[in-house]
Amino acid sequence: PGEIQSLSYELPEDASGVSIDIFDSEGNPVITINAGTQSAGVNTARWSGVDSKGNQVAEGTYTFKVKGTNSAGETIDSETFTSGVVSEVVFENGISYAVVNGSKISASEISRVGLD
Numbered sequence: 226p227g228e229i230q231s232l233s234y235e236l237p238e239d240a241s242g243v244s245i246d247i248f249d250s251e252g253n254p255v256i257t258i259n260a261g262t263q264s265a266g267v268n269t270a271r272w273s274g275v276d277s278k279g280n281q282v283a284e285g286t287y288t289f290k291v292k293g294t295n296s297a298g299e300t301i302d303s304e305t306f307t308s309g310v311v312s313e314v315v316f317e318n319g320i321s322y323a324v325v326n327g328s329k330i331s332a333s334e335i336s337r338v339g340l341d
Contacts, residue, residue: 230271230272230274230287231269231270231271231307231308232245232247232258232269232270232271232272232289232291232305233267233268233269233305233306233307233308234267234268234269234270234291234303234304234305234306235266235267235268235304236263236264236265236266236268236291236293236301236303237301237302237303238265238301239262239264239265239295239296240262240263240264240265240293240294240295240301241262241294241295241296242261242262242293242294243259243260243261243262243263243268243291243292243293243294244257244258244259244260244291244292244293245257245260245270245272245289245290245291245292246289246290246292247272247287247288247289248287248288248290249282249285249287250286250287254277255277255282255287256275256276257277258270272289286328291303291305306336306337307326309325309326310325310326311323311324311325312324312325312327315329320332323335
């Protein structure tokens, strides 16, 4: 990446601890970010595009999973999502896609659209 990436997620309740695991396109772990205590609702963490050793990672596709625990130590489910600017909408083989941040996303995967 080389630039700061926003990692957005939603928690159904307050979390006493949140960690974010980032994976490369082959599912290999890249880094874990400790996000600490987080409130219920939409939260955003920042990733500078480095691995656990501080090395800049190669450009490519990366995914992330959020793990949260509440004050009782129970696991909290979270929903991850990305945000960005739709640069175009394309239709291929009867399927519509939005191009967001340079990536093609099926319209069926879009859960929320808003204006700044």
